Amino acid sequence: MLTPQIHIYTESTPNPHSMKFVFNVELLPEGMSFDYTQPADGLTKEKNSPLAVALFGFEFVSRVFITTNFITLTKTENAAWEDELFGIKQYLKQYFAEKRPVFVLPDAVINEEGVSDTEIIGKIKQVLEEYVRPAVESDGGAISFHSFDEASGQVKVLLQGSCSGCPSSQMTLKAGIETLMTRMIPEVKEVVAEGV
Numbered sequence: 001m002l003t004p005q006i007h008i009y010t011e012s013t014p015n016p017h018s019m020k021f022v023f024n025v026e027l028l029p030e031g032m033s034f035d036y037t038q039p040a041d042g043l044t045k046e047k048n049s050p051l052a053v054a055l056f057g058f059e060f061v062s063r064v065f066i067t068t069n070f071i072t073l074t075k076t077e078n079a080a081w082e083d084e085l086f087g088i089k090q091y092l093k094q095y096f097a098e099k100r101p102v103f104v105l106p107d108a109v110i111n112e113e114g115v116s117d118t119e120i121i122g123k124i125k126q127v128l129e130e131y132v133r134p135a136v137e138s139d140g141g142a143i144s145f146h147s148f149d150e151a152s153g154q155v156k157v158l159l160q161g162s163c164s165g166c167p168s169s170q171m172t173l174k175a176g177i178e179t180l181m182t183r184m185i186p187e188v189k190e191v192v193a194e195g196v
Contacts (some may be wrong), residue, residue: 008089011095013072013140015169018063018162019081019139021092022070027102031129033067033142034103035160048104053093058091060084065142065161072140072161111189120187121148124155127184132177136163143177146194153189154180169193 011020028034034047039056052064055071060079065072073088075081100107117125125145136143141163146156157177170193178191 005163006093009093010085010089011140013166013168015140015162017077018072018074018140018166019085020070020072020162021089023107023129024069024138025096027066027071028068030068031050033065033131033160034101035142035158035175036064036066037062043080049102050100051102052105054095054100055088058084058088063161063164065140065164067137067142069160070137070140074162074164118148120134120185124181124188125184127181128157131180141166148188150187153187155191156189156194157191159193 007024009022011022013020034049034052036047036052036056039053047068049064051071052066055061055064055073060075061073061078063072063074065067065074071092075084115123128143128145132143139162141159141161143163144158144160146158148155157173159166159169159173163172173191173193181191
């Protein structure tokens, strides 16, 4: 069986410090993502990624986000993408040509499913999945449900990839996501980002 040739193209994101590297192969099952903010994150049992650890070997890399078919890298302030793009793309092509692993994940992590969601939480996750996630992914990031407080109507979400630290993420969160969510689910009164 022939291994497909790896093609990688880049897309800029609304966050000037992040660049999206899109692949023609699947890196993770649909809907999964992992966000690494330091090299040690790539060594944890839950999200062990030799690729993330390797990418932190580049001095300019400050964050690595991996999802279904793309990787978003966030650079340090003093680095310039025009100086780094060619080298990182060559490295990624070589990494995959050598058939090195992206992840070493336990099956339990890959097969993890949300269990015992309330009806409202199920609706919130559905809106995030159907309406919000595709737009956020097109900008090199990801959004996932964190929690819902029924008493206050507050939904907390996790912003990852290029969305984390993006200058426009708070405006998108309030003007876009919160407006959509409160209109579609009356129980939701506010949407905030966890850990931003």
